[in-house]
Amino acid sequence: MEDEKLENARERVIDSISKNMDIYSVTPSVGRLYGAMFFEKEPMTLDEMKDKLQMSKTSMSTGVRTLLDLNMIEKVWRKGERKDLYEVKSDWYQTFTDFFCIHWRKGIEMNRDACKESITELMELLEDDIPHEKRITAQEDLDRMSYALGYYEWLNKVVDLFESREIFDVIDKVE
Amino acid sequence: MEDEKLENARERVIDSISKNMDIYSVTPSVGRLYGAMFFEKEPMTLDEMKDKLQMSKTSMSTGVRTLLDLNMIEKVWRKGERKDLYEVKSDWYQTFTDFFCIHWRKGIEMNRDACKESITELMELLEDDIPHEKRITAQEDLDRMSYALGYYEWLNKVVDLFESREIFDVIDKVE
DNA sequence: TAGATTGTACAGTTTTTTCTGTATGTACTG
DNA sequence: CAGTACATACAGAAAAAACTGTACAATCTA
Known part of the structure; x- marks a missing residue:
């Protein structure tokens, strides 16, 4: 119930971001990825992204690279973590x-x-x-x-x- | 001889404009169209464009519409002229x-x-x-x-x- | 009004881009 | 060192976009 409301509120914003990311010359999929990361409290791994967006890991990899090139996200280092972690730049x-x-x-x-x-x-x-x-x-x-x-x-x-x-x-x- | 030099000088700039028009989210073809119009002294008709760029008239039509939407060119009215005329906005x-x-x-x-x-x-x-x-x-x-x-x-x-x-x-x- | 002429809608084709699954190289773990 | 986990290169499939030719509606001409 509350879950659903929370989810709806997020989904609306993610959707809007995704649709409008073309102003950054970026595909809606990558926009959706960015939106998802925006609401994630913790930095995300490629596997988490793929589960969240129901897409291939390869796509996540290229999407992440695109967002890195745009300086929109950054790689986070955390000790004892083997997977690469990414989060959206806060500024x-x-x-x-x-x-x-x-x-x-x-x-x-x-x-x-x-x-x-x-x-x-x-x-x-x-x-x-x-x-x-x-x-x-x-x-x-x-x-x-x-x-x-x-x-x-x-x-x-x-x-x-x-x-x-x-x-x-x-x-x-x-x- | 002079023709060639003049042509080269133009072509270099048109080429560069065409390649960089992606910053306006526009395809190189449309960029080339814009570049061609930029150097044309007189407003151009769709047929002139198609001859110049060796492309279909349909493409010229949609290209022109794109550039109009971007406020990059404008329609020019001239009495006694049946064809639509377009030129690049000067400012x-x-x-x-x-x-x-x-x-x-x-x-x-x-x-x-x-x-x-x-x-x-x-x-x-x-x-x-x-x-x-x-x-x-x-x-x-x-x-x-x-x-x-x-x-x-x-x-x-x-x-x-x-x-x-x-x-x-x-x-x-x-x- | 009939006959041209012009711009564009539309459908089909070609080209480009996006997406996926497999394969591979690298780095960590024991 | 072998074994595992990870990210990504690559090739092929799927989807999207660009481009073309034809058809047609609108407008002008006689």
Whole structure:
């Protein structure tokens, strides 16, 4: 009776987390795994996960690796315990900023490099004596890429804001 | 000759954009479509896209819809033109904040509601006379959910920061 | 109104991703 | 050292997603 109510309350939240974990580019199964771990008092073993979620141990293994890569869970060491133990990282603010930073830095860097390289090429091209029409196109592309570069610079600063934790000066954590 | 250089410069950037569009949860094909439109001076029709990308018109149609949903491109009206025309939105800062806000609000709202509902249930449960052990569990779950709620509140404020454009007071746009 | 033209719904195919069971390497235990 | 317990690599099966071609509804043209 009380069990059921407790279970329902948990299940609702786990379900919601699972459904929304796609914002972290993660499959619902992995989301469910995270949700399950979130409510577990003790760190979990792969076998416990597999029993809980009724899935293969292999899936638990890969799911755990995914969550580790996302810095959402961590490995716990406990003496005399042979199995690996995992629990969710307790600081969700940190988890968010980690994800945000990794996610966007990745996208920024590569695009910025590509833009820089192409900008150089186009500038060289513009020094040559080329048909007027090509010159126009080159100049337009150059403008576009320069705009992109400025945007990436801004975005980088936004990421810095989170990475440096200054964001918490702007928006206080909620206790 | 110049054509080739121009093409190379573009292709490099389009390629990079395409590869990195997964940060917008978008397939490389759609990323390539976006990249192509980015460099196109004039708004494009579906047929032009299909010729450019050598893909089916259906794919262009769904791709365009995806990009429209993301507020990354917009429909352009031009008199005497029967075909639909599309071009990339020019304000990338706006595009970013739109995406950021939609993306995170979605995740927040549902989880927050789930937490609220479950919190209410658990509080009711705690008013009853229940076994000590259950009481402990209920209280622990309650704490976890309250923490989550606080975090979501914070995240909401972060989204507000972007939506209200105050972020540009914190981090200036780069010209 | 008949005849084109255009965008998309839909069904089927291909490709990609997720999931599982077995097999294997590693590390602990006695 | 043999024996056990564990996590994961790998290959194949199942499921999901992306892509295509056809069909059709809506809109324009004459």
